[in-house]
Amino acid sequence: MKLNLDDITFIIVTYKSENIIQNCLDSLPKNSKKIIIENSNNYKLEKELKSKYDNIEVIVSNNIGMGAGNNLGLKACKTNYAFVLNPDTKLYSETLNNFIRALDNVSEFTLASPLNDNKDFPNYKKAISHINTNKNILSVESIDGFSMLFNLQKFKDQIFFDENFFLYLENDDLCLRIKKKNEDIYVVTDSLINHKGGINKNEQFEYLRNWHWMWSKFYFNKKHYGFLNAIAKISLNLSAACFKYLIYFFLFNSHKKQIYKMRLYGIIASVFGKKSSFRVDN
Numbered sequence: 001m002k003l004n005l006d007d008i009t010f011i012i013v014t015y016k017s018e019n020i021i022q023n024c025l026d027s028l029p030k031n032s033k034k035i036i037i038e039n040s041n042n043y044k045l046e047k048e049l050k051s052k053y054d055n056i057e058v059i060v061s062n063n064i065g066m067g068a069g070n071n072l073g074l075k076a077c078k079t080n081y082a083f084v085l086n087p088d089t090k091l092y093s094e095t096l097n098n099f100i101r102a103l104d105n106v107s108e109f110t111l112a113s114p115l116n117d118n119k120d121f122p123n124y125k126k127a128i129s130h131i132n133t134n135k136n137i138l139s140v141e142s143i144d145g146f147s148m149l150f151n152l153q154k155f156k157d158q159i160f161f162d163e164n165f166f167l168y169l170e171n172d173d174l175c176l177r178i179k180k181k182n183e184d185i186y187v188v189t190d191s192l193i194n195h196k197g198g199i200n201k202n203e204q205f206e207y208l209r210n211w212h213w214m215w216s217k218f219y220f221n222k223k224h225y226g227f228l229n230a231i232a233k234i235s236l237n238l239s240a241a242c243f244k245y246l247i248y249f250f251l252f253n254s255h256k257k258q259i260y261k262m263r264l265y266g267i268i269a270s271v272f273g274k275k276s277s278f279r280v281d282n
Contacts, residue, residue: 003103005096008081008149009033011073013066016040017087018048020196025053027090035076037061037069063279066145067161067170074160080153086146088196092117099149099191102136110154110183111175113147114191123147123195124187136190142175143185146195154183162223166276167209168216176224203255204280207262211278214241214266219276231271238267 010028014021014036021036028034034056038046046058059072070084091114099114116123126141148171150160161170175185214237221230241263248257266278 001104001106001108003081003100005029005032005100007079008083009035009073009077009079010083010085011035011037011070011077012085012087013037013039013069013073014042014045014087015063016042018042018045021045021049021087022052024085024087024089025049025056027092029096031055033079035059035073037073039063039065039069065163065166065170067165068163070145071160071163074150074152074155075158077152080151082150082152084145084148084150086195089146090194090196092192092194095191095193098136099188102188102191103149103186106137106184106186108151108154108184109186110151110178111143112149112151112186112188113143114193115187115189116144116147117192117194121195121197123193127187136188138187138189140185140187141179142172143187144195145171146197147193164219164276165216167212169220170216173220173223203258207258208278208280210259211262211266211269212276214263215270215276215278218267218270222270234267234271237263241267 010032012021012024012034025034031054034053036049036056036058038058038060039062041060041062043060046060049056049058057076059076061069061072073084074082095114099112103109103112113123123144123146124138124140124142128139128141160174162173165173178185214234217237218230218234221233241260245257245260245264248260269276269278
């Protein structure tokens with residue numbers, strides 16, 4: 001298939017990302033098309049980005065989450081391909097050349113990504129095989145959400161990320177849906193991307209993460225494997241959360257106690273069909 005840079009739009013969802021987003025944008029080709037979904041209502045950042053970068057559109061939004069934010073950008077995209085990136089990623093000088101050159105050798109794909117440059121944290125799961133026509137193309141079961149090239153011709157229905165997820169497993173859900181349709185997900189191993197990663201150490205964000213991890217785990221398994229299977233998958237987490245909540249309650253460790261309380265609340269909310277609506281200010 002023929003792929004070129006003019007037919008790719010870069011989509012980046014930001015949330016209080018003013019300290020890192022410009023490093024990401026500076027690593028992209030100057031004339032590339034870019035859509036930024038600014039999820040923290042930062043109009044100052046919108047103005048700064050528009051004044052500094054060419055071919056950039058900034059959509060200012062409330063904190064609707066990564067999946068829903070990416071959906072906004074994907075639906076606004078006018079090119080045939082959309083490259084979803086996290087703001088804490090950077091491309092190298094040869095990343096796109098190697099990436100596009102490799103994908104020119106395949107007949108079609110639905111999702112693709114360069115390879116994370118940190119060998120200890122590969123951005124894919126369950127490698128299936130190398131493609132016969134190019135040993136640098138690896139067929140995989142799923143890729144991480146910080147780097148995803150979408151072939152939008154495979155998404156005529158514009159159903160991308162499931163917006164019921166807020167923090168976790170929306171990427172796994174998307175990839176599983178694609179694989180159920182026997183479509184292809186590739187990683188190009190000679191095209192590298194840098195992902196800074198890291199987790200906010202703020203206590204409130206820690207509570208948010210634990211709530212949504214449990215909520216998402218149950219919802220994901222219920223969606224794909226049924227209610228009873230989801231109950232089985234979450235049962236150990238439920239038992240452990242109850243036990244550790246009691247332990248830290250009697251040890252007067254309020255922070256740890258709150259973490260496992262959030263896990264319990266996330267499980268209960270998901271089991272009873274409540275939305276992933278828990279939010280904190282951080």
